Amino acid sequence: MPARYFRNRLPDYVPGTPVAVDVPHTLQTFSAVLREVLGASSRKPSVYTGAVGVAYALWHCARHVQQLAPAATEADLLGSAERYARAALEGIASQPPDHYGWSLLAGHAGVYATAALVFDAAAAAAERHGRGSAAEGLRVEREQCVQHYAALSSLAASSACQEDEVLYGRSGYLLGCLLLDRHLSAGSLRVTGDAMQMVVQAVIASGRRLAGRLRDRSTFPTPLFYMWPPGPDASPYLGAAHGLMGRRQAAAAPGCPSPLWFQWHGKPYLGAAHGMTGILFALLQLPEAVAAIPGAQADVEAALRYVLTLECDAEGLPGQGGHYPTQMGPWRDREPLVHWCHGATGAVFLFCQAAASLGPQAGAPYLAAAQRAGQSVWERGLLKKGPGCCHGVSGSVYALLRLHKATGDARWLHRALQFAAFMEGREFIEGARTPDHPLSLFEGGAARLCLLADLAGGPQSAAFPMFEVEF
Numbered sequence: 001m002p003a004r005y006f007r008n009r010l011p012d013y014v015p016g017t018p019v020a021v022d023v024p025h026t027l028q029t030f031s032a033v034l035r036e037v038l039g040a041s042s043r044k045p046s047v048y049t050g051a052v053g054v055a056y057a058l059w060h061c062a063r064h065v066q067q068l069a070p071a072a073t074e075a076d077l078l079g080s081a082e083r084y085a086r087a088a089l090e091g092i093a094s095q096p097p098d099h100y101g102w103s104l105l106a107g108h109a110g111v112y113a114t115a116a117l118v119f120d121a122a123a124a125a126a127e128r129h130g131r132g133s134a135a136e137g138l139r140v141e142r143e144q145c146v147q148h149y150a151a152l153s154s155l156a157a158s159s160a161c162q163e164d165e166v167l168y169g170r171s172g173y174l175l176g177c178l179l180l181d182r183h184l185s186a187g188s189l190r191v192t193g194d195a196m197q198m199v200v201q202a203v204i205a206s207g208r209r210l211a212g213r214l215r216d217r218s219t220f221p222t223p224l225f226y227m228w229p230p231g232p233d234a235s236p237y238l239g240a241a242h243g244l245m246g247r248r249q250a251a252a253a254p255g256c257p258s259p260l261w262f263q264w265h266g267k268p269y270l271g272a273a274h275g276m277t278g279i280l281f282a283l284l285q286l287p288e289a290v291a292a293i294p295g296a297q298a299d300v301e302a303a304l305r306y307v308l309t310l311e312c313d314a315e316g317l318p319g320q321g322g323h324y325p326t327q328m329g330p331w332r333d334r335e336p337l338v339h340w341c342h343g344a345t346g347a348v349f350l351f352c353q354a355a356a357s358l359g360p361q362a363g364a365p366y367l368a369a370a371q372r373a374g375q376s377v378w379e380r381g382l383l384k385k386g387p388g389c390c391h392g393v394s395g396s397v398y399a400l401l402r403l404h405k406a407t408g409d410a411r412w413l414h415r416a417l418q419f420a421a422f423m424e425g426r427e428f429i430e431g432a433r434t435p436d437h438p439l440s441l442f443e444g445g446a447a448r449l450c451l452l453a454d455l456a457g458g459p460q461s462a463a464f465p466m467f468e469v470e471f
């Protein structure tokens with residue numbers, strides 16, 4: 001029995017069969033999950049495992065309020081979202097923003113962005129119900145949140161921010177700017193193009209700096225470098241059994257294979273949470289800001305091609321197996337992960353985005369790669385770590401839904417619905433681990449709540465929480 005995932009024994013798609021969401025059943029499940037999620041603690045403020053992640057989920061669901069009736073009302077969803085958002089705002093009030101304040105998923109930025117979205121939707125609802133003064137008050141609070149969010153851009157662009165990735169760094173901040181831009185009402189404040197440009201500039205400069213440093217062999221002590229074992233416990237051994245002395249024939253020059261290179265905590269991660277996958281996903285959605293930097297568009301496309309060369313099989317060996325290693329360079333995992341944070345699931349989002357951004361001809365190899373990654377998700381994405389979106393089954397479902405949106409192929413919708421239903425079955429309920437934060441957005445039930453609302457609202461409107469911008 002595989003350790004990380006349930007073996008997929010679900011029936012695959014039979015061509016020609018109609019595929020549709022069972023809305024009444026989805027609403028029933030939604031009601032049950034909503035009751036659980038409303039019991040989530042509001043002690044921690046963050047999007048990833050805290051109160052504002054729950055606020056985000058409730059806002060995300062409120063978008064589909066017509067299709068969710070009678071399982072939930074707009075007043076209930078937005079009222080609870082406000083409560084969680086306010087608790088999170090209080091939670092960060094005494095924390096200095098210079099410690100990851102710019103982080104969308106773990107810091108102040110996520111709290112301000114979500115609170116702005118919640119207050120915006122609540123103001124619109126109040127206006128519709130003739131409560132003009134309440135609407136006005138909410139709009140004032142919304143503007144304050146956007147101002148706070150925008151003010152974090154100078155920290156995000158500065159050297160105080162050492163991270164370029166999505167979870168703690170600049171790319172997450174940029175995705176937050178895009179979410180606000182796309183989903184706040186007309187007339188609301190926005191983060192200015194200049195502020196976003198400054199952060200994009202910092203990401204590109206950082207990626208070029210690190211790639212340049214790696215290209216300069218004089219800073220690297222040896223032209224050959226090895227680690228053992230090939231996995232998270234790797235150590236740079238010297239001895240003949242595991243180290244450099246015993247492997248003189250192998251070649252792994254330390255030059256840099258990509259014009260942009262990123263690290264998190266000293267490691268060149270590849271995945272959507274901490275690595276190149278998430279960074280390129282954000283940059284591809286800021287084409288004007290990238291185009292304004294000479295040569296940056298070419299660098300982004302070359303980095304994208306490099307990511308494609310890292311494709312491997314389920315044993316971590318090079319080949320078109322739809323899997324991706326956790327780290328860039330000559331790194332090999334013995335068994336690549338199939339998570340949003342690390343591995344094929346995150347790659348689906350990047351490659352679908354690349355296909356959309358580059359157009360039918362240049363994008364075709366990426367759409368094909370996205371589908372190979374989707375096949376890996378179908379085979380190994382019934383994760384035992386719970387229902388969350390970071391390394392849980394809801395994340396896998398969102399990847400399958402993204403493929404459905406990108407290709408129009410009913411196969412991916414069928415697979416997504418099979419995975420979503422698997423979370424209701426005995427095998428998952430009895431066999432999945434309970435995450436540390438079982439009701440949270442990235443580890444637990446709040447992700448599943450978003451997913452059920454998206455299924456009821458129509459799979460075309462599905463969006464991986466706080467990551468996919470267009471929905």
Ligand SMILES: [Zn+2]
Pocket residue numbers: 273339340341342390391
């Ligand atoms: Zn994860």
